[in-house]
Amino acid sequence: MAHAVEKHPVTGIPVNPEKATLEGKNKYVAFWFFLGGETVLFASLFGTYVGLLNSGAPEELRSYNIFEMGLVFLMTMLLLTSSLTSVLAMMNMKANNPARMKFWLIVTLVLGAGFLAAEIYEFIHYYHIGHTFTSSAFGSAFYTLVGFHGAHVTFGLLWITTLLIRNWNRPIDVHNAPKFYVSSLYWHFIDVVWVFIFSIVYLLGMVS
Amino acid sequence: MAQTTALQQSRKYNGLMDWITTVDHKKIGILYLFSGIFFLLLGGIEALLIRWQLVRPMNDFVSGETFNQLITMHGTTMIFLAAMPMLFGFMNAVVPLQIGARDVAFPFINSLGFWLFFFGGVMLNLSWFFGAAPNAGWTAYAPLSTQPEATGVDFYALGLQISGFGSLMAGINFLVTILNMRAPGMKLMRMPLFTWTTFVASALIVFAFPPLTVGLFMLMFERLFGAVYFDPAMGGNVIIWEHLFWIFGHPEVYILILPAFGIFSEIIPTFARKRLFGYTTMVFATMLIGFLGFMVWVHHMFTVGLGPVANSIFAVATMAIAVPTGVKIFNWLFTLWGGQIKFNVAMLYSVAFIPSFLVGGMTGVMLSVAPADYQYHDSYFVVAHFHYVIVGGVVYGLFAGLYYWFPLMFGKALSEKLGYWQFWLFFIGFHLTFFPQHFLGLFGMPRRVFTYLPNQGFETMNLLSTIGAFFMGVSTIILLVAVVKAFMSKHVVKPDHWGDGRTLEWTLPVPTPEYNFAQTPLVKGLDTFWLEKMAGNKRVSVAEPVSDIHMPNNSLIPFFMSLGLFIAGLGAIFQKDNMVIGWSLIAFGLLMTFVSMFLRSWIDDHGYYIPKSQVEADLKAIREKGEQ
Numbered sequence: 001m002a003h004a005v006e007k008h009p010v011t012g013i014p015v016n017p018e019k020a021t022l023e024g025k026n027k028y029v030a031f032w033f034f035l036g037g038e039t040v041l042f043a044s045l046f047g048t049y050v051g052l053l054n055s056g057a058p059e060e061l062r063s064y065n066i067f068e069m070g071l072v073f074l075m076t077m078l079l080l081t082s083s084l085t086s087v088l089a090m091m092n093m094k095a096n097n098p099a100r101m102k103f104w105l106i107v108t109l110v111l112g113a114g115f116l117a118a119e120i121y122e123f124i125h126y127y128h129i130g131h132t133f134t135s136s137a138f139g140s141a142f143y144t145l146v147g148f149h150g151a152h153v154t155f156g157l158l159w160i161t162t163l164l165i166r167n168w169n170r171p172i173d174v175h176n177a178p179k180f181y182v183s184s185l186y187w188h189f190i191d192v193v194w195v196f197i198f199s200i201v202y203l204l205g206m207v208s
Numbered sequence: 209m210a211q212t213t214a215l216q217q218s219r220k221y222n223g224l225m226d227w228i229t230t231v232d233h234k235k236i237g238i239l240y241l242f243s244g245i246f247f248l249l250l251g252g253i254e255a256l257l258i259r260w261q262l263v264r265p266m267n268d269f270v271s272g273e274t275f276n277q278l279i280t281m282h283g284t285t286m287i288f289l290a291a292m293p294m295l296f297g298f299m300n301a302v303v304p305l306q307i308g309a310r311d312v313a314f315p316f317i318n319s320l321g322f323w324l325f326f327f328g329g330v331m332l333n334l335s336w337f338f339g340a341a342p343n344a345g346w347t348a349y350a351p352l353s354t355q356p357e358a359t360g361v362d363f364y365a366l367g368l369q370i371s372g373f374g375s376l377m378a379g380i381n382f383l384v385t386i387l388n389m390r391a392p393g394m395k396l397m398r399m400p401l402f403t404w405t406t407f408v409a410s411a412l413i414v415f416a417f418p419p420l421t422v423g424l425f426m427l428m429f430e431r432l433f434g435a436v437y438f439d440p441a442m443g444g445n446v447i448i449w450e451h452l453f454w455i456f457g458h459p460e461v462y463i464l465i466l467p468a469f470g471i472f473s474e475i476i477p478t479f480a481r482k483r484l485f486g487y488t489t490m491v492f493a494t495m496l497i498g499f500l501g502f503m504v505w506v507h508h509m510f511t512v513g514l515g516p517v518a519n520s521i522f523a524v525a526t527m528a529i530a531v532p533t534g535v536k537i538f539n540w541l542f543t544l545w546g547g548q549i550k551f552n553v554a555m556l557y558s559v560a561f562i563p564s565f566l567v568g569g570m571t572g573v574m575l576s577v578a579p580a581d582y583q584y585h586d587s588y589f590v591v592a593h594f595h596y597v598i599v600g601g602v603v604y605g606l607f608a609g610l611y612y613w614f615p616l617m618f619g620k621a622l623s624e625k626l627g628y629w630q631f632w633l634f635f636i637g638f639h640l641t642f643f644p645q646h647f648l649g650l651f652g653m654p655r656r657v658f659t660y661l662p663n664q665g666f667e668t669m670n671l672l673s674t675i676g677a678f679f680m681g682v683s684t685i686i687l688l689v690a691v692v693k694a695f696m697s698k699h700v701v702k703p704d705h706w707g708d709g710r711t712l713e714w715t716l717p718v719p720t721p722e723y724n725f726a727q728t729p730l731v732k733g734l735d736t737f738w739l740e741k742m743a744g745n746k747r748v749s750v751a752e753p754v755s756d757i758h759m760p761n762n763s764l765i766p767f768f769m770s771l772g773l774f775i776a777g778l779g780a781i782f783q784k785d786n787m788v789i790g791w792s793l794i795a796f797g798l799l800m801t802f803v804s805m806f807l808r809s810w811i812d813d814h815g816y817y818i819p820k821s822q823v824e825a826d827l828k829a830i831r832e833k834g835e836q
């Protein structure tokens with residue numbers, strides 16, 4: 001049913017365009033459940049990682065001897081900032097400012113791509129010093145957890161890019177707002193996971 | 209109001225293409241049901257071969273290796289490809305109707321979930337044709353499952369990952385459907401019990417499948433891409449697999465049994481013609497079981513050696529689950545008490561379920577006593593336990609549901625006469641097969657052995673068990689005959705086939721129109737149809753005037769999305785032997801999946817409207833036909 005959706009007097013679109021229709025509401029609720037499942041997924045990977053931390057790795061390839069904390073700190077800053085810019089994009093979406101929303105989304109994408117590039121560089125570096133996917137149980141668990149997160153970032157970049165291109169010349173409405181909104185939820189989620197990776201993989205790895 | 213102009217024409221196909229592209233939950237329900245029945249037959253044949261091998265000591269009907277493949281495929285097929293899909297079939301066919309909805313929340317994802325399950329199942333069974341089926345048990349414990357020569361396990365790891373994604377989609381879809389799509393007045397505490405149990409089981413799916421996915425993902429990387437999580441020589445740890453598997457595995461058994469509880473909770477009040485006793489406690493017991501289901505996984509690992517503290521905590525938590533389960537048993541009994549009971553086949557299964565399941569619950573509590581479990585573990589006692597709960601609970605529920613909802617789904621009824629035969633053969637065969645296995649276990653027969661020596665006191669019980677299995681086989685054949693007969697018959701049933709329907713699905717005309725409800729119903733309480741009947745109304749009240757109805761378009765994309773993953777999965781398996789072919793398949797398959805996802809995102813598909821005039825014409829035709 002096409003509901004008569006009430007529009008905001010200033011912005012000209014509903015107050016919460018992402019939840020204004022039943023389809024939007026469905027997407028919104030479903031995505032939270034999906035993130036619930038993803039949380040358990042990452043929790044399982046974290047559990048495995050903690051169980052296998054440094055296991056089977058020779059002294060020179062243990063976490064505290066290989067992690068490049070400077071680079072990791074840079075990556076953390078990039079990703080945290082990209083979460084902020086994606087909030088700014090969503091605020092502009094709700095204010096019906098498509099131009100600024102697009103701008104902030106592009107900034108988000110650039111920061112995300114920077115993160116990904118740094119991560120690839122980091123992996124290649126570890127590979128050269130001998131810490132690989134198959135070198136020890138620690139290596140397998142490390143690349144699985146961190147790589148899984150990296151794959152999520154990659155997917156997020158492709159997703160948001162597709163949305164941007166598809167809706168480049170369109171106004172913000174109740175059809176595309178839910179799509180932008182859940183993609184930004186996804187982006188925040190990846191960011192939160194990274195915070196845990198930063199603390200459990202890297203910080204814990206440096207002190208254990 | 210309706211911007212019909214902005215929407216495309218409806219996209220419709222015929223025949224096979226219609227089934228491949230359908231997004232109608234009623235049709236997807238039928239797809240799930242029949243795929244499930246197909247795999248039930250496969251798993252059943254495997255079971256008969258297992259029992260034939262064990263009919264006498266030192267039998268050489270199949271080799272030990274083949275035996276291992278048979279038990280692995282039997283368990284995996286029955287749980288993932290028979291029981292769950294058949295339950296999903298009923299959920300799809302019934303839940304939207306019970307809550308007065310025109311559709312599920314995500315018709316497209318619903319179709320995607322089905323095709324993922326389907327291709328996952330096909331992949332698992334393809335293993336038979338590529339040399340070897342998985343042979344490490346349905347639990348696939350490492351390091352048994354990580355042996356390089358156990359190539360069947362590759363198909364297990366990939367096939368279950370694909371079908372697991374499908375289950376996740378189905379779970380999310382049902383959660384949102386039940387939360388957001390209810391008709392006016394359908395408050396949570398007015399929802400039929402089958403809807404409630406579907407809701408809780410779906411929540412369990414969303415939180416229990418990810419650990420399995422992670423476990424399978426690791427198993428795949430260990431077997432195919434050189435990872436060493438489970439290899440002690442490289443610092444790996446085999447117990448991680450057991451934890452991940454059972455963190456999934458125990459909730460999984462409740463994913464199976466809760467919807468079956470829901471089915472019985474629909475049938476018993478209907479044919480006792482009494483309101484379900486203790487509705488509120490039923491709902492809360494369901495939630496409590498769902499919650500506790502996550503707290504008990506270590507009872508499968510008592511003998512691993514996690515220590516007395518862990519074992520004690522998990523033993524107590526396990527025993528605690530028996531309490532809400534007991535509440536349910538008493539509620540069913542009190543519903544029957546003083547009712548005007550009609551014993552048709554659906555009801556026979558429901559009544560037979562109570563004592564059968566009770567036995568399984570009691571052996572469960574015995575097993576939960578950690579020190580005693582050192583004796584029972586990995587013996588036939590455990591086999592007896594889980595078949596009493598799964599067959600005596602889940603399979604009885606599936607059969608009961610089949611007799612009960614067949615008229616709703618197909619407009620034809622299954623023969624009650626054949627049904628009696630089917631029931632009694634199954635009931636006798638089931639107890640004959642599994643009751644003696646308790647004693648086999650207590651006498652010391654381990655599970656998962658392909659043969660045994662004479663003169664150990666195992667002969668008679670094994671013989672009885674095999675005879676019982678063939679009773680169940682004959683019973684299944686009768687069921688198939690009944691299904692075929694029903695489809696051949698020209699007799700179309702009336703709406704509210706049983707005459708005692710209490711819930712909204714029985715208010716619908718036969719066959720159910722694709723939009724389900726011409727007008728969204730107004731729900732006045734629990735068992736709203738029954739309330740209206742008692743108030744002397746033939747129809748339930750409606751919440752809206754007749755108007756245009758929005759419908760989703762059919763789509764081929766879910767099929768190709770799943771096919772892509774299937775091809776990529778095969779590639780992952782083949783790249784071990786042939787890098788080029790394998791990696792090309794992986795690239796091609798993943799490309800197919802991602803392009804499909806991209807197309808889904810890119811193409812605007814807002815569906816179409818069924819015009820008011822047509823809905824009115826349908827309504828008129830139905831009313832002229834009489835009754836409704």
Ligand code: HEM
Pocket residue numbers: 347461462464465507508526527529530533568569570571572573575576577581584585586590593594597598601602
């Ligand atoms: C009162 C409720 C229940 C209790 C206390 C209980 C307890 C247990 C325990 C302690 C075990 C482990 C035995 C061992 O391996 O040594 C077990 C195994 C099992 N239970 Fe239950 N159970 C209950 C209900 C159920 C239900 C409702 C189902 C399924 C619908 C189920 C399915 C299984 C399966 C499949 C296994 C064996 C898994 C395997 O090792 O292959 N149980 N149960």
Ligand SMILES: [Cu+2]
Pocket residue numbers: 457458461504505507508
């Ligand atoms: Cu269990």
